[in-house]
Amino acid sequence: xxxxxxxxxxxxxxxxxxxxxxxxxxxxxxxxxxxxxxxxxxxxxxxxxxxxxxxxxxxxxxxxxxxxxxxxxxxxxxxxxxxxxxxxxxxxxxxxxxxxxxxxxxxxxxxxxxxxxxxxxxxxxxxxxxxxxxxxxxxxxxxxxxxxxxxxxxxxxxxxxxxxxxxxxxxxxxxxxxxxxxxxxxxxxxxxxxxxxxxxxxxxxxxxxxxxxxxxxxxxxxxxxxxxxxxxxxxxxxxxxxxxxxxxxxxxxxxxxxxxxxxxxxxxxxxxxxxxxxxxxxxxxxxxxxxxxxxxxxxxxxxxxxxxxxxxxxxxxxxx
Amino acid sequence: xxxxxxxxxxxxxxxxxxxxxxxxxxxxxxxxxxxxxxxxxxxxxxxxxxxxxxxxxxxxxxxxxxxxxxxxxxxxxxxxxxxxxxxxxxxxxxxxxxxxxxxxxxxxxxxxxxxxxxxxxxxxxxxxxxxxxxxxxxxxxxxxxxxxxxxxxxxxxxxxxxxxxxxxxxxxxxxxxxxxxxxxxxxxxxxxxxx
Numbered sequence: 151x152x153x154x155x156x157x158x159x160x161x162x163x164x165x166x167x168x169x170x171x172x173x174x175x176x177x178x179x180x181x182x183x184x185x186x187x188x189x190x191x192x193x194x195x196x197x198x199x200x201x202x203x204x205x206x207x208x209x210x211x212x213x214x215x216x217x218x219x220x221x222x223x224x225x226x227x228x229x230x231x232x233x234x235x236x237x238x239x240x241x242x243x244x245x246x247x248x249x250x251x252x253x254x255x256x257x258x259x260x261x262x263x264x265x266x267x268x269x270x271x272x273x274x275x276x277x278x279x280x281x282x283x284x285x286x287x288x289x290x291x292x293x294x295x296x297x298x299x300x301x302x303x304x305x306x307x308x309x310x311x312x313x314x315x316x317x318x319x320x321x322x323x324x325x326x327x328x329x330x331x332x333x334x335x336x337x338x339x340x341x342x343x344x345x346x347x348x349x350x351x352x353x354x355x356x357x358x359x360x361x362x363x364x365x366x367x368x369x370x371x372x373x374x375x376x377x378x379x380x381x382x383x384x385x386x387x388x389x390x391x392x393x394x395x396x397x398x399x400x401x402x403x404x405x406x407x408x409x410x411x412x413x414x415x416x417x418x419x420x421x422x423x424x425x426x427x428x429x430x431x432x433x434x435x436x437x438x439x440x441x442x443x444x445x446x447x448x449x450x451x452x453x454x455x456x457x458x459x460x461x462x463x464x465x466x467x468x469x470x
Numbered sequence: 471x472x473x474x475x476x477x478x479x480x481x482x483x484x485x486x487x488x489x490x491x492x493x494x495x496x497x498x499x500x501x502x503x504x505x506x507x508x509x510x511x512x513x514x515x516x517x518x519x520x521x522x523x524x525x526x527x528x529x530x531x532x533x534x535x536x537x538x539x540x541x542x543x544x545x546x547x548x549x550x551x552x553x554x555x556x557x558x559x560x561x562x563x564x565x566x567x568x569x570x571x572x573x574x575x576x577x578x579x580x581x582x583x584x585x586x587x588x589x590x591x592x593x594x595x596x597x598x599x600x601x602x603x604x605x606x607x608x609x610x611x612x613x614x615x616x617x618x619x620x621x622x623x624x625x626x627x628x629x630x631x632x633x634x635x636x637x638x639x640x641x642x643x644x645x646x647x648x649x650x651x652x653x654x655x656x657x658x659x660x661x662x663x664x665x
Contacts, residue, residue, distance in 0.1 A: 152644075155659065159643045163621070163636060165542060168532035172500060179503035186506050191656045193546050195647045196615070198655065199599075202592050203616050208600055277612040279605055314627060
C-alpha cells in the first residue's frame with residue numbers, strides 16, 4: 151500500500167507542472183479505487199497544510215512540549231584567566247538556566263508577533279532553519295511572517311542561514327543590523343546597544359551615522375544618547391556564550407556587566423556612579439541568583455550587599 | 471446548478487473555452503476517475519465550464535494542463551465540502567457546511583465553535599508533522615508550499631538537484647499524510663493499514 155502512497159505523491163507533485171501527463175494519470179486512477187483514495191488523501195492533506203499555513207502560524211514556533219529543549223550548561227565552566235583577551239570583550243555570560251522554546255499563539259491573525267521571555271531564554275526556530283535564542287527578560291517582535299524584520303529589546307543570539315536574495319533586519323533601539331546569513335549576538339537595553347559577530351558579517355546603520363560593516367571577531371557598542379559607535383575586536387568563540395551559562399568580558403564597563411548580570415542572573419544589581427565607570431575583564435558563571443554578582447564582587451575587590459529585591463556593589467569598607 | 475446564460479460568453483484570450491470543448495470527453499473521464507462518481511463528475515465539469523465563462527483564468531501557458539488542474543482543484547474543493555458535512559462527530563452543520571464547492575479565497579467567516587475545534591485539531595496535527603520533519607524536507611516544504619516557489623527554484627535556493635527536491639517533498643508529503651491519518655483528519659494511511 152505504501153507503494154500506492156508514493157505513486158500518489160509523485161502524481162500530486164507532478165500535477166502542478168505543465169508537463170504532467172493527465173491521460174496517464176487518469177489511467178492510473180482508473181486502475182484501482184485505492185489509487186483514487188490515496189491520491190485524494192495526499193491532495194487534501196497538502197491543501198490543508200497550505201490553507202491552514204496561510205491563516206495560522208504553523209511554522210515559526212512551537213509548543214514547547216514537542217520541541218527540543220536547550221539544556222543548561224550551568225557550572226560547566228570555571229573562572230578563566232582575567233585579561234586574557236585584548237580589545238574590549240563581549241561574551242555575555244550567564245546561564246540561560248533552561249531555555250525553553252518560544253510559544254506563539256496558534257492563530258496568526260496579525261502580521262506582527264511578539265515573544266517575551268521571563269526568567270528563561272527561549273529558542274525560536276524560523277522556517278528556513280535559522281534560529282534565534284531570545285535571552286531572559288527580553289522581548290522580540292517578528293514584524294513579518296517569516297522573520298525577516300525583527301525588533302529586539304533585550305538580548306538575543308541569531309544564527310541566520312544564508313538565503314539567496316534575502317536580507318534580514320534587526321532593529322535594536324536606534325540601531326539597524328542587517329544580515330544575509332551569519333551568527334551574531336545583540337544586547338540592547340536603554341541607550342547602549344552591543345553587537346558581536348561570531349561568523350560572517352553584519353551591517354550597522356543608524357541615523358546620522360555612516361554605515362558600518364562588522365565582521366566576525368568584531369564587536370560594536372552604540373551609544374544612542376551620544377550617537378556614537380565604537381568597534382573593536384572580540385573573542386568570536388565567546389559570542390553568545392550566555393547560552394552556555396557564562397558571560398565573558400574584556401574591559402567592559404561595569405554598568406553594562408551589571409545590566410547583563412541582572413538580565414541573565416535574574417537579580418537586580420546596582421552600584422554608585424563612581425563604580426559604573428570602572429571596567430571588568432573576566433568570565434562570570436551563572437549559578438544560583440547571587441552567584442554571578444558574588445563572583446563579580448570578588449574579582450573586582452568589591453563588597454556585595456544583598457537586598458530583598460536585588461544586590462548592590464559597594465567599595466569595601468565604605469558605606470553605600 | 472443550471473447554466474446561467476449560455477449566450478453570454480466573455481472574450482477569452484486564452485481560448486480556454488475552445489480547449490474545453492475539444493477536451494471535454496477526456497476531462498469528464500478524468501473527473502469520473504478522480505472522484506469515483508459519474509454524476510458528480512458531470513456536475514464538476516459543469517462547474518468548470520461556469521468558471522471559464524466567468525473568465526476566472528489568468529494567463530495560461532499550457533491551456534490543456536490548466537483545464538485539468540482546474541478540474542482537479544474542483545474535486546478537492548468538493549471533497550472538502552463533503553468531508554466537512556460528513557465528518558464523524560460533526561454535529562456542526564455550519565452555514566457553509568453544505569456549500570459546494572467551498573470558495574478557497576473567501577475571508578474567514580465567523581467560525582462556529584465546532585469549526586474552531588476542527589481548525590485547532592488541524593493546527594496541532596500540522597505542527598506536529600512540520601516539527602518532526604527532517605530539516606531538508608521541512609525547508610523544501612516551506613519554500614514550495616508557503617513561498618510558492620517551483621521545484622526548480624527550490625532546488626536553486628537549497629543548492630541541491632531537482633530530484634533532491636522531489637525526494638524531500640516526497641518525504642514531507644508522506645509524513646504529512648501519515649500524521650493527518652493518525653489524527654483522523656484523513657483516512658488512515660496505507661502505512662498504518664500495513665501494520
